Amino acid sequence: MKAHLCHITYQLLLHRRPCSVVNSSAIITILGEFIVMASTIVNMPLNVGTIKGLDCLSHGKFNANALPIRPSVSSLPHRRMLVVKASTNDGPIKKLGMSDAECEAAVVAGNIPEAPPVPPIPASPAGTPVGTSVDIRSRPRRNRRSPVLRSAFQETSLSPANFVYPLFIHEGEEDTPIGAMPGCYRLGWRHGLVEEVAKARDVGVNSIVLFPKVPDALKSPTGDEAYNDNGLVPRTIRLLKDKYPDLIIYTDVALDPYSSDGHDGIVREDGVILNDETVHQLCKQAVSQARAGADVVSPSDMMDGRVGAIRSALDAEGFQHVSIMSYTAKYASSFYGPFREALDSNPRFGDKKTYQMNPANYREALIELRADESEGADILLVKPGLPYLDVVRLLRDNSPLPIAAYQVSGEYSMIKAGGVLKMIDEQKVMLESLMCLRRAGADIILTYFALQAARCLCGEK
Numbered sequence: 001m002k003a004h005l006c007h008i009t010y011q012l013l014l015h016r017r018p019c020s021v022v023n024s025s026a027i028i029t030i031l032g033e034f035i036v037m038a039s040t041i042v043n044m045p046l047n048v049g050t051i052k053g054l055d056c057l058s059h060g061k062f063n064a065n066a067l068p069i070r071p072s073v074s075s076l077p078h079r080r081m082l083v084v085k086a087s088t089n090d091g092p093i094k095k096l097g098m099s100d101a102e103c104e105a106a107v108v109a110g111n112i113p114e115a116p117p118v119p120p121i122p123a124s125p126a127g128t129p130v131g132t133s134v135d136i137r138s139r140p141r142r143n144r145r146s147p148v149l150r151s152a153f154q155e156t157s158l159s160p161a162n163f164v165y166p167l168f169i170h171e172g173e174e175d176t177p178i179g180a181m182p183g184c185y186r187l188g189w190r191h192g193l194v195e196e197v198a199k200a201r202d203v204g205v206n207s208i209v210l211f212p213k214v215p216d217a218l219k220s221p222t223g224d225e226a227y228n229d230n231g232l233v234p235r236t237i238r239l240l241k242d243k244y245p246d247l248i249i250y251t252d253v254a255l256d257p258y259s260s261d262g263h264d265g266i267v268r269e270d271g272v273i274l275n276d277e278t279v280h281q282l283c284k285q286a287v288s289q290a291r292a293g294a295d296v297v298s299p300s301d302m303m304d305g306r307v308g309a310i311r312s313a314l315d316a317e318g319f320q321h322v323s324i325m326s327y328t329a330k331y332a333s334s335f336y337g338p339f340r341e342a343l344d345s346n347p348r349f350g351d352k353k354t355y356q357m358n359p360a361n362y363r364e365a366l367i368e369l370r371a372d373e374s375e376g377a378d379i380l381l382v383k384p385g386l387p388y389l390d391v392v393r394l395l396r397d398n399s400p401l402p403i404a405a406y407q408v409s410g411e412y413s414m415i416k417a418g419g420v421l422k423m424i425d426e427q428k429v430m431l432e433s434l435m436c437l438r439r440a441g442a443d444i445i446l447t448y449f450a451l452q453a454a455r456c457l458c459g460e461k
């Protein structure tokens, strides 16, 4: 709350873009009277300080205690200071020593004081057609003509608080690069992961989702390792919660990392994916993750009825407070390729079309939405992201629940590859793609760009 108010104050006073994390120091003039504060303002709900270095002693009438925000020592490490001045200082303005009445009388008598002239109209290049103005009243460009106007009318904002950072973990000590996802690693759960989480928190990303790479020897047709309380995921959750109690940990609920068949469910000998038997396993998996301290369990398996069953299983074990983010509209997409390489979780045979949705379908997402809502989902997710913006908008317009979009591995890798080949500006395309997901209606975005994008939004890169 403190940070939020502070953020609003900052934006009102500085007319900055609605970029929610402002990693800078600002000199703010309040009511034009006093330069009152040099502050570091970060719009993060957790663990962060709000105003740093507020010195109210030497600033006349300004009373820090009268503000809804109090000076506090930032718990963030000290950052580079960038001073943004809200106004230019041209020195004191000379006064003539006249009263208001004398000033008015002077103007009435025709002694109008001097002011700068109206600037001349800038010249157009020679050859520009003249007298060609079109008779139109509505000129939408008027509202776009300056950065101040553009930011005043910006409808959508992007903040590190919107990101959930997917992280791949493994049993190893080293971080292993993932070939198809430049910049992503299978992180050692004890070392690399903890460091990556610290980096993300440092720029306002305080939500992660874990994906484990499980040793082949622990995989089985029924994926029982998925609910081993001492398995990689529960162990990692306990470690992270011990270090960062306020970190929000999402978990993936599906059997594929644990299945010797590479499917999200149990496979019958004729290749049929068993629904209810799989749901039974998923409930155990979700409870095991909740027991370890997961905040949000996220069934990505697309079995029917799993949200309701998981809700009942969690509640029966006393985990009423644990949320469910349902992969409501998860499509059988080829954009998941790099992810399956990352986890070595390609289906050993067949595809996932009997449980994931047909990319050609739109209305069908409403059927999934109704089921998930009635079964008690807390967040509805659409996956992939950018090619499915219409589905994001569909869910947004048909449910009051928060909507998540998953910018999946293939989307990430395409932007990375385009950037490496210098075909596109990676950073700009990254930020635009994320903004577009927000514009389509996503509250949160699962993205492998979370750290990189948050750093950009903080002005670090």
Ligand code: PBG
Pocket: 252, 253, 254, 255, 256, 264, 300, 301, 335, 336, 337, 338, 339, 340, 352, 407, 408, 409, 410
């Ligand atoms: C599987 C799962 C997948 C992803 C997240 N969870 C792959 C799949 O369904 O085959 C894909 C994520 C990505 O591509 O980034 N439960």
